[in-house]
Amino acid sequence: xxxxxxxxxxxxxxxxxxxxxxxxxxLEKHPYNLAYKFVESVDxxx
Amino acid sequence: GVYYExxxxxxxxxxxxxxxxxxxxxxxKVIFDxxxxxxxxxxxxxxxxxxxxxxVFNPLLSTTFRVSGRPIHLQYGSGTMSGxxxxxxxxxxxxxxxxxxxxxxxREPGKFMEYAVFDGxxxxxxxxxxxxxxxxxxxNLWKKGLISQELFAFYLSKKEEEGSVVMFxxxxxxxxxxxxxxxxxxxxxxxxxxMDSISMNGAVIACSGGCEAIIDTGTSLLIGPSSVVLNxxxxxxxxxxxxxxxxxxxxxxxxxxxIVFTINGINYPVPASAYIREGQEGTCYSNFDEGxxxxxxxxxxxxGDVFLRLxxxxxxxxxxxxxxxxAV
Numbered sequence: 001x002x003x004x005x006x007x008x009x010x011x012x013x014x015x016x017x018x019x020x021x022x023x024x025x026x027l028e029k030h031p032y033n034l035a036y037k038f039v040e041s042v043d044x045x046x
Numbered sequence: 047g048v049y050y051e052x053x054x055x056x057x058x059x060x061x062x063x064x065x066x067x068x069x070x071x072x073x074x075k076v077i078f079d080x081x082x083x084x085x086x087x088x089x090x091x092x093x094x095x096x097x098x099x100x101x102v103f104n105p106l107l108s109t110t111f112r113v114s115g116r117p118i119h120l121q122y123g124s125g126t127m128s129g130x131x132x133x134x135x136x137x138x139x140x141x142x143x144x145x146x147x148x149x150x151x152x153r154e155p156g157k158f159m160e161y162a163v164f165d166g167x168x169x170x171x172x173x174x175x176x177x178x179x180x181x182x183x184x185x186n187l188w189k190k191g192l193i194s195q196e197l198f199a200f201y202l203s204k205k206e207e208e209g210s211v212v213m214f215x216x217x218x219x220x221x222x223x224x225x226x227x228x229x230x231x232x233x234x235x236x237x238x239x240x241m242d243s244i245s246m247n248g249a250v251i252a253c254s255g256g257c258e259a260i261i262d263t264g265t266s267l268l269i270g271p272s273s274v275v276l277n278x279x280x281x282x283x284x285x286x287x288x289x290x291x292x293x294x295x296x297x298x299x300x301x302x303x304x305i306v307f308t309i310n311g312i313n314y315p316v317p318a319s320a321y322i323r324e325g326q327e328g329t330c331y332s333n334f335d336e337g338x339x340x341x342x343x344x345x346x347x348x349x350g351d352v353f354l355r356l357x358x359x360x361x362x363x364x365x366x367x368x369x370x371x372x373a374v
Contacts (some may be wrong), residue, residue, distance in 0.1 A: 001194055002216030005139045007061040007078065009207045012266055016161040018289065018325070027290040 060266050060351060061202060061210050062164045065138040067148065068108030074101050074165040078212045079264035080200075080237050080361060081348075083176035085136065085183055086120065086149030087166035089129065096154035100165040103150055110135045110144070118149050118177060128153040136183065141192050141214070147180035167264070170198065170361065172234045184363065187214060196364035200263055201373060202355045212263075217369075222358035226369035229310045236260040237361055239368055241347065242308040251278060251305070257345040259309070261359055261368060265350030268321065272336040274345070278305070282321075284332040292332035294322055299330070307349070314370065320352055 017023040062075040067087065074087045088097045090104040105111045114131040129151040136146040151166075169175070169182060176182045181189070188196045193215025201221040203209035211221070232240045241259040244252035252274045270278075279285075282302055284292035302318035321333045333352045360369030 002213055002218060003139050003141055003193065004211050004213045004218065005063045005078070006208065007063045007202070007210040007212060008075075009203070009210060010060055010062055010163040012060045013161045013163075014266070015325070016163070018291075020161070022161075023291070024289040 061263065063138065063168075063212060065136060065168060067103055067136050068105075068134050069110040070107070071135075071137055072101070072103055072107065074103070075163070076166045076168040077164050077264055078170060078200075079167050079262075080170045081260065081262035081264040082167060082169035083171040083173060083182045084120075084149055084169045084180070085146065085167065086127070086129065086151060088154060089150035089152060092129075092151050092154060094151075094154035096160045096162070097151070099160055100154075100162075102165075105132065105134075105150070108134055112145070114147070120149065127151045131177065131180065141187060143183060143186050143190065143192065146183060146186055147177075149177070170263075171236050172363075174235050184214070188363070197360055197362040199358065199360040199369075200354055201358050202263075202351055204355050204373075217360055220374070222371035222373055224371055226358075226360060226371045227310065227312045228362075228365075228367045228369050231366040231368060232258060234366055236262070237368060239309060242311065244347075245306050245308065246281065247303050251281060253345065253347065257347060259307075259347040259349050261354070261361075262348050262350050263354060265348050266352065267333050267335045267348075267350050268316070268352050269335050269337045269348035269350065271345055271347075275334050275336045278334050279332055282318075282332060282334075284334075292334070294330050294332050296322070296324060296328060296330040298322070299324075307353070309370070312370075314353070314357060316353065316356060320356055323352075 017026050063078050064073060065076055066073050088100050088102045090102045092102060112133040116131040118129050118131050120127040129149050131147060132150050133145045133147055136143045170184055173182050173185050187193045195215050198214045199217050201211050229239045232238050238258055238260050241253050241257050243250045243254060279292045284294040287293045299318045299322050304315035304317050305321055307314045322330050323333050324330050357370045358373040
């Protein structure tokens with residue numbers, strides 16, 4: 001059977017941040033990257 | 047040990063669907079994301095300010111909840127999410143997937159998540175990308191015989207807020223024109239394919255000699271290697287603004303030519319009305335952006351919603367192929 005799920009287009013975080021004049025801050029702190037890497041380590045908090 | 051999964055920024059995620067987790071079901075708005083493979087939502091134990099704005103899962107209210115006890119730590123471009131692995135029934139549109147593994151966050155990634163209009167992420171990439179030892183949702187739907195074909199497809203509407211859909215187990219032909227062109231997945235990790243070139247007015251402007259591209263519903267823009275994207279920004283006369291984005295004269299939407307992505311010998315033109323986006327107050331921005339680090343060391347591209355709004359896309363796990371056709 002074909003199952004169709006409706007998707008709603010939302011305002012992106014980018015637009016939200018820009019409207020609140022926080023986009024520059026974000027982009028400086030978090031340049032775009034998409035890199036998956038599994039690094040086995042122990043998170044001290046955990 | 048704890049596995050770090052470095053996921054990308056959530057800056058541009060823009061299409062959400064509703065799922066329910068638990069018995070009785072608790073409702074969440076999630077991104078159906080072909081650029082990752084795990085399902086996670088915030089938990090009631092989450093201490094981050096971002097969780098105050100989102101629906102949170104309360105395990106104590108679900109009679110079908112099972113905790114695995116295994117901590118997970120998902121690292122993002124925009125911060126880190128710490129949490130733990132759990133199992134429960136996940137439902138959407140009549141599909142009921144029992145004992146589905148999912149992440150419950152104790153801490154949300156970065157304070158910027160406060161600006162995210164979604165609660166969590168439902169990953170639809172390959173199982174090789176998922177947290178070790180877990181089975182992604184789509185694989186469970188198929189293994190449990192809940193869908194009749196091992197594929198899913200996206201239609202992203204160009205204008206309206208509503209009208210976009212993701213369909214599982216089959217393809218509704220009313221969402222595209224002509225025939226689907228099938229492209230082999232070049233590496234079953236992301237939904238990755240080999241692209242021939244990117245050109246404008248017949249001249250190759252990027253990806254000369256071929257490159258790799260990922261079709262990613264969890265990205266809005268067209269993301270490529272810095273140097274190449276900078277060249278494209280120059281060609282379309284986009285100028286970097288103080289916020290780091292590239293702004294462009296809105297009038298050029300009517301004059302700039304298509305930028306053509308050639309994949310498997312077929313041309314997929316992207317008109318200026320798609321690679322330029324109109325913001326507020328009559329400002330326009332380029333929909334090309336630079337990727338940095340990791341994947342972008344090589345000549346790889348991410349084709350996000352800008353591309354998916356133009357081309358109906360079928361993600362066929364049964365044949366490891368991607369089907370593309372002009373969207374209606």
